[in-house]
Amino acid sequence: MNRPHNFSAGPCILPLEVFEKASQAVIDFDGSGLSILEISHRSTAFVEVMEKARSLALEHLNLQAKGYKALFMQGGASMQFLMTAYNLLEKKAGYLDTGTWSANAIKEAERFGEVKVLASSKESNYNFIPKNYSIPNGLDYLHCTSNNTIYGTQMKAFPNTGETPLICDMSSDIFSREIDYSQFDLIYAGAQKNMGPAGATLVVVKEDILGKVSRKIPSMMDYELFIKKESMFNTPPVFSVYVSMLTLEWLSRHGGVSAIEKKNRAKSELIYSEIDRNSLFEGFTAKDDRSMMNATFTLKNERLTPLFDKLWQSANLNGLNGHRSVGGYRASMYNALSIESVEVLVDVMKHFEKTI
Amino acid sequence: MNRPHNFSAGPCILPLEVFEKASQAVIDFDGSGLSILEISHRSTAFVEVMEKARSLALEHLNLQAKGYKALFMQGGASMQFLMTAYNLLEKKAGYLDTGTWSANAIKEAERFGEVKVLASSKESNYNFIPKNYSIPNGLDYLHCTSNNTIYGTQMKAFPNTGETPLICDMSSDIFSREIDYSQFDLIYAGAQKNMGPAGATLVVVKEDILGKVSRKIPSMMDYELFIKKESMFNTPPVFSVYVSMLTLEWLSRHGGVSAIEKKNRAKSELIYSEIDRNSLFEGFTAKDDRSMMNATFTLKNERLTPLFDKLWQSANLNGLNGHRSVGGYRASMYNALSIESVEVLVDVMKHFEKTI
Ligand SMILES: Cc1ncc(COP(=O)(O)O)c(C=O)c1O
Ligand SMILES: Cc1ncc(COP(=O)(O)O)c(C=O)c1O
Ligand SMILES: [Mg+2]
Ligand SMILES: [Mg+2]
Ligand SMILES: [Mg+2]
Ligand SMILES: [Mg+2]
Numbered sequence: 001m002n003r004p005h006n007f008s009a010g011p012c013i014l015p016l017e018v019f020e021k022a023s024q025a026v027i028d029f030d031g032s033g034l035s036i037l038e039i040s041h042r043s044t045a046f047v048e049v050m051e052k053a054r055s056l057a058l059e060h061l062n063l064q065a066k067g068y069k070a071l072f073m074q075g076g077a078s079m080q081f082l083m084t085a086y087n088l089l090e091k092k093a094g095y096l097d098t099g100t101w102s103a104n105a106i107k108e109a110e111r112f113g114e115v116k117v118l119a120s121s122k123e124s125n126y127n128f129i130p131k132n133y134s135i136p137n138g139l140d141y142l143h144c145t146s147n148n149t150i151y152g153t154q155m156k157a158f159p160n161t162g163e164t165p166l167i168c169d170m171s172s173d174i175f176s177r178e179i180d181y182s183q184f185d186l187i188y189a190g191a192q193k194n195m196g197p198a199g200a201t202l203v204v205v206k207e208d209i210l211g212k213v214s215r216k217i218p219s220m221m222d223y224e225l226f227i228k229k230e231s232m233f234n235t236p237p238v239f240s241v242y243v244s245m246l247t248l249e250w251l252s253r254h255g256g257v258s259a260i261e262k263k264n265r266a267k268s269e270l271i272y273s274e275i276d277r278n279s280l281f282e283g284f285t286a287k288d289d290r291s292m293m294n295a296t297f298t299l300k301n302e303r304l305t306p307l308f309d310k311l312w313q314s315a316n317l318n319g320l321n322g323h324r325s326v327g328g329y330r331a332s333m334y335n336a337l338s339i340e341s342v343e344v345l346v347d348v349m350k351h352f353e354k355t356i
Numbered sequence: 357m358n359r360p361h362n363f364s365a366g367p368c369i370l371p372l373e374v375f376e377k378a379s380q381a382v383i384d385f386d387g388s389g390l391s392i393l394e395i396s397h398r399s400t401a402f403v404e405v406m407e408k409a410r411s412l413a414l415e416h417l418n419l420q421a422k423g424y425k426a427l428f429m430q431g432g433a434s435m436q437f438l439m440t441a442y443n444l445l446e447k448k449a450g451y452l453d454t455g456t457w458s459a460n461a462i463k464e465a466e467r468f469g470e471v472k473v474l475a476s477s478k479e480s481n482y483n484f485i486p487k488n489y490s491i492p493n494g495l496d497y498l499h500c501t502s503n504n505t506i507y508g509t510q511m512k513a514f515p516n517t518g519e520t521p522l523i524c525d526m527s528s529d530i531f532s533r534e535i536d537y538s539q540f541d542l543i544y545a546g547a548q549k550n551m552g553p554a555g556a557t558l559v560v561v562k563e564d565i566l567g568k569v570s571r572k573i574p575s576m577m578d579y580e581l582f583i584k585k586e587s588m589f590n591t592p593p594v595f596s597v598y599v600s601m602l603t604l605e606w607l608s609r610h611g612g613v614s615a616i617e618k619k620n621r622a623k624s625e626l627i628y629s630e631i632d633r634n635s636l637f638e639g640f641t642a643k644d645d646r647s648m649m650n651a652t653f654t655l656k657n658e659r660l661t662p663l664f665d666k667l668w669q670s671a672n673l674n675g676l677n678g679h680r681s682v683g684g685y686r687a688s689m690y691n692a693l694s695i696e697s698v699e700v701l702v703d704v705m706k707h708f709e710k711t712i
Binding site: 033076237 | 364365368376378391394397430431433435438460464556574576590591593595596599675
């Protein structure tokens with residue numbers, strides 16, 4: 001089968017060997033004769049899957065034995081906009097407004113306390129990451145978004161918040177690059193980019209930041225309860241956790257985050273140099289802030305759109321359309337996308353320039 | 357392959373043809389060359405899946421064009437304990453306390469307003485459904501649990517609440533029997549029994565009961581917002597919704613709820629008559645309140661436990677252990693379980709009686 005080159009922004013491509021194992025497990029999980037979909041989440045087999053997924057997540061982030069716990073929850077990253085505020089916002093929190101998802105996080109938090117927007121690039125349609133802002137005293141936490149999926153910007157450095165907890169939405173670039181993950185006190189990420197199918201959300205939290213707000217937290221919002229219950233307070237999203245485990249195992253077999261970062265860097269350099277070189281296209285974002293995961297670009301001459309669309313579609317590329325807030329194109333190049341797919345895209349762009 | 361007879365309480369057996377289609381779609385969804393796990397939730401193909409699942413749910417409940425909307429959400433039924441209260445509890449709500457899940461729903465609701473427990477069978481370890489209780493005036497809603505998965509009791513009739521909205525947790529018996537679903541104003545059910553894999557939750561809500569509380573509802577808790585966004589405010593649990601759609605289609609092909617009810621009735625009559633007949637076993641619950649989905653029973657002589665366990669395990673039965681709150685055994689016989697599996701169980705019980 002000739003699989004399309006899948007540049008979809010999320011849900012997105014996962015490794016083919018993960019699809020194959022997952023497909024098999026839907027019929028017969030590990031030779032049990034039962035589907036992964038029909039086993040009890042309290043069965044030894046699944047408890048092992050959950051524990052493996054949780055420990056691999058910490059391992060890839062280099063956060064084992066540093067006071068962090070990994071949880072798999074439901075509700076997507078959007079639920080974390082709410083849960084982080086529920087658990088941590090007593091009076092006042094600082095937010096960096098770097099895109100639609102940051103803005104949504106801000107909106108949810110405003111119901112729980114005062115929100116200080118420390119910096120925003122909204123005025124320029126979020127095409128860069130603000131850098132010079134000051135961090136006031138007395139924040140309960142500072143929240144940022146490491147990679148802005150829609151706009152294609154990525155934070156290359158993070159604010160030094162000292163004692164103030166630093167929270168980061170890493171939905172679209174977790175496990176993609178080596179950074180010091182211990183600078184964060186809480187990291188969350190919807191599975192559906194670099195980790196697994198939609199329906200699971202990874203939360204990695206430093207335990208000592210919890211238990212400090214005065215409000216009563218409902219069970220389903222309570223990180224401490226989920227930690228106590230080993231991420232199984234209620235029925236977890238079994239299949240999404242299982243496939244996440246498979247993807248994290250794949251990452252281990254392929255050299256972990258440091259090896260995948262090299263590949264991601266090569267892929268992004270390839271596409272950005274073509275965007276810059278090619279006379280028909282231009283990048284959407286400030287060059288310093290370009291994302292390794294999502295490259296956004298537009299046609300200088302919009303009237304060429306139908307022609308280019310026809311060309312890339314006929315080349316078996318999928319998911320290249322930009323988000324409506326930006327227009328143009330977005331090539332999402334998550335961990336599982338091969339450099340060959342990016343080469344095909346670059347060839348299409350070159351070919352387009354020659355023949356137009 | 358000789359599949360085990362799967363009596364697991366949830367996640368639980370789904371139709372084999374659903375496993376087969378789901379397995380195929382993990383490799384290649386509908387001939388697209390893409391996995392169901394890697395397609396955008398905004399793609400036409402997935403929007404169609406979501407719409408089909410939503411409309412089949414209403415159809416099987418006979419609730420089309422009656423002011424109801426079907427939503428697929430995340431978080432499990434436990435999240436609905438919270439969301440129902442968030443959206444509907446202004447001052448005071450009535451709850452029937454018929455088991456652990458009812459009790460958990462009560463606990464979550466108490467954070468939002470006054471909770472009147474109208475009746476409870478807790479004192480007798482929830483082995484019956486309370487029937488004579490009065491319903492006070494001025495309730496925002498009445499909440500009940502149609503089937504108590506752990507204890508094996510099931511409501512055969514529901515309170516007439518007049519204008520007061522009636523909310524029902526149907527996690528473990530939705531789509532299993534023909535009742536007048538229009539007596540309810542809100543029904544919810546975790547997918548992982550009669551509908552699909554863990555990770556999706558069905559909510560069917562009569563729109564006119566919404567929008568009446570004075571509190572501000574966070575986006576991720578807000579039924580009205582999810583209705584407005586056609587159940588895609590954020591990334592839905594794509595695969596769980598897809599498999600739910602497959603199961604609902606399977607149900608249509610097999611005669612719908614009325615046909616499946618006949619089969620469920622036959623299965624439950626078979627097991628309960630053996631429990632009653634067999635001198636070694638006794639049922640846990642009041643006979644009038646016996647669940648068609650979960651039959652709970654115990655050995656009169658507990659010391660026979662290891663022998664019986666060995667016997668049923670060697671007969672390729674799975675998931676027969678009772679919940680720790682009840683002990684003994686629980687045969688969960690959801691829609692997808694064949695009567696042949698129940699026959700095997702009954703044979704094992706008969707054989708045990710003869711040989712002991
Ligand atoms: C950076 C980021 N944060 C949050 C979200 C929202 O995630 P979800 O749809 O899982 O709620 C997305 C979705 O694409 C995202 O890219
Ligand atoms: C009747 C009932 N309600 C609620 C729940 C809790 O569901 P979840 O684990 O999806 O939160 C269950 C779980 O088995 C149940 O059987
Ligand atoms: Mg710090
Ligand atoms: Mg250019
Ligand atoms: Mg009514
Ligand atoms: Mg008996």
